[in-house]
Amino acid sequence: MTDLTKYTLDEALGGMNKGDFTSVELTQAHISACESATELNAFVTTSFEQALEAAKNSDLRRAKGEIGIIEGAPLGVKDLFCTDGVKTTAGSNILDQFEPTYESAVTANMNAQGMVMLGKLNLDEFAMGSSNETSAYGPVINPWRKEENLVPGGSSGGSAAAVAADLCLGATATDTGGSIRQPASFTGTVGIKPTYGRCSRWGTVAFASSLDQAGPIAKTVKDAAILLQSMAGYDEKDSTSLNVPVPDWKASCGKSIKGQKIGIPKEYMIDGMPDDIKKLWDNGIEWLKDSGAEIVPISLPHTKYALPAYYVVAPAEASSNLARYDGMRYGLRTNGSDLNDTYARTRTMGFGDEVKRRIMIGTYVLSAGYYDAYYLRAQKVRARIVEDFENAWYKCDTILTPTAPSAPFALGRKVVDPVEMYLNDIFTVTTNLAGLPGISIPAGLNADGLPLGLQIIGKALDEDTVFATASALESAADFNSKPAKWWIK
Amino acid sequence: MSNQKNVVNVEDVKKIARLSRLHVEDTELQSLADDLSGILGWIEQLNEVDVDKVKPMTSAVAMKSPMRKDIVSDGGKRDQILKNAPKEDDGFFVVPRSVE
Numbered sequence: 321m322t323d324l325t326k327y328t329l330d331e332a333l334g335g336m337n338k339g340d341f342t343s344v345e346l347t348q349a350h351i352s353a354c355e356s357a358t359e360l361n362a363f364v365t366t367s368f369e370q371a372l373e374a375a376k377n378s379d380l381r382r383a384k385g386e387i388g389i390i391e392g393a394p395l396g397v398k399d400l401f402c403t404d405g406v407k408t409t410a411g412s413n414i415l416d417q418f419e420p421t422y423e424s425a426v427t428a429n430m431n432a433q434g435m436v437m438l439g440k441l442n443l444d445e446f447a448m449g450s451s452n453e454t455s456a457y458g459p460v461i462n463p464w465r466k467e468e469n470l471v472p473g474g475s476s477g478g479s480a481a482a483v484a485a486d487l488c489l490g491a492t493a494t495d496t497g498g499s500i501r502q503p504a505s506f507t508g509t510v511g512i513k514p515t516y517g518r519c520s521r522w523g524t525v526a527f528a529s530s531l532d533q534a535g536p537i538a539k540t541v542k543d544a545a546i547l548l549q550s551m552a553g554y555d556e557k558d559s560t561s562l563n564v565p566v567p568d569w570k571a572s573c574g575k576s577i578k579g580q581k582i583g584i585p586k587e588y589m590i591d592g593m594p595d596d597i598k599k600l601w602d603n604g605i606e607w608l609k610d611s612g613a614e615i616v617p618i619s620l621p622h623t624k625y626a627l628p629a630y631y632v633v634a635p636a637e638a639s640s641n642l643a644r645y646d647g648m649r650y651g652l653r654t655n656g657s658d659l660n661d662t663y664a665r666t667r668t669m670g671f672g673d674e675v676k677r678r679i680m681i682g683t684y685v686l687s688a689g690y691y692d693a694y695y696l697r698a699q700k701v702r703a704r705i706v707e708d709f710e711n712a713w714y715k716c717d718t719i720l721t722p723t724a725p726s727a728p729f730a731l732g733r734k735v736v737d738p739v740e741m742y743l744n745d746i747f748t749v750t751t752n753l754a755g756l757p758g759i760s761i762p763a764g765l766n767a768d769g770l771p772l773g774l775q776i777i778g779k780a781l782d783e784d785t786v787f788a789t790a791s792a793l794e795s796a797a798d799f800n801s802k803p804a805k806w807w808i809k
Numbered sequence: 810m811s812n813q814k815n816v817v818n819v820e821d822v823k824k825i826a827r828l829s830r831l832h833v834e835d836t837e838l839q840s841l842a843d844d845l846s847g848i849l850g851w852i853e854q855l856n857e858v859d860v861d862k863v864k865p866m867t868s869a870v871a872m873k874s875p876m877r878k879d880i881v882s883d884g885g886k887r888d889q890i891l892k893n894a895p896k897e898d899d900g901f902f903v904v905p906r907s908v909e
Binding site for chain 1: 817821822824825826828829830831832841844845847848849851852854855856857858860863864865866867868870872874875877886889890892893894895896902904905906907
């Protein structure tokens, strides 16, 4: 029998429609793949029994003609989305035993469309990291490797690794500064962060509320479109959710981009950019030209201030959001000599170093006397970055950039300076600050045979053009490399 | 980190830690002060940006704050809410004594 894990989501949905195989067979094949890939550490929690039950029910629904957008597809869920009755840890010790009694809006939407959930995927603790090394459940190993183990990127490292290794047909992820797109770039997968407000944040563990946005990691652009369609939608329980219809994004894939104007921002040509990435970017420009698009040079002058602004706004919001973990109502409690001591011991035991560092930065920049100098100024710089994009849209329809400044790097690489790790998000963070959609697609391999991604940034709510452009880029790049399955013994 | 002037000193770290409800060992204070100073020093470059007359950004996509009727729309879930409590008794959260 054909290996059912080799299919894309779109192919698998087609196969089930034709009756070539059932959701139970498809799910069983993916469970076996997961069981032979424990070395990758992609999952924090698996829910195989529930998955088989869900697959059975899906097959019954299909027999009755009830077919959702992702009917019967075995998928993974980043362990940041609350799932009713399935442990949700956010990659943190403080939520080690937390079993939600409710479902996040995003996963509820997906369940309504027929998702079969295989389990909860590993991530950087509270989504704070770019290498998946801050997880309390150990690092995820990138399916791609050289002589040594490499990181899958972060924070959605488990999602990216699981999709790249064919453990699931697609996965949910979240992106606060690049957490969908950078791991997609590191693993040869597609990842899209939609416009802020497309996906409800209700029931997703909060990191930085004005930046957090859910999106999928998938094998192809079309798969990403299908998944996003199943995740998005207005939700009155999230006051920042956008009350706009969810378009048929699958139909955007393959649309002609003839006459589209693609902006190339000169500020993204940073010092020390590896030659491989420069070359990839040039290739992308040529591919889009060949697809009939027009290339226009643009300027986004405040680009260099995006990361420092992010490292004020994100920790500030995180320090407020994470204040709720006090050991009283849920999560870990470590008893101390009095109430205050219990709070401090609980949080000190429960949070890892990077999370503590960010809480402290956030507390500092919000503390009396510093609010104007840091937070208010950063929010003003953020407005400047939005202005940059608004000016660019007079000249172009989308923007092409590299996704990440490097290929996947070695696991356990000594990072002395936290700022050095933060630089991973240099090309992705601008769209979070401005709330714009951004997609990463695999576009080539570097000299070491490791995947590299290109990013398309679009106007707010214009995922349609983003998918069309990404899909043109995908066809031209014709990226079909897969990592060798070294983990199968 | 080779920042000439530390923005944050050991006393500041103690204060931030207290405000954050985090316990920091005395031996870690200096290295945290260095870390935070490095990050905050790097953030200082935001001072180069002209933000005169710029309004701070408050939301990513322009929209009006949605209003809803002030009515109870959910509730009656005591057992579900208590399900993850570190300690509960007879339908209540049990917490450390806060008033002597």
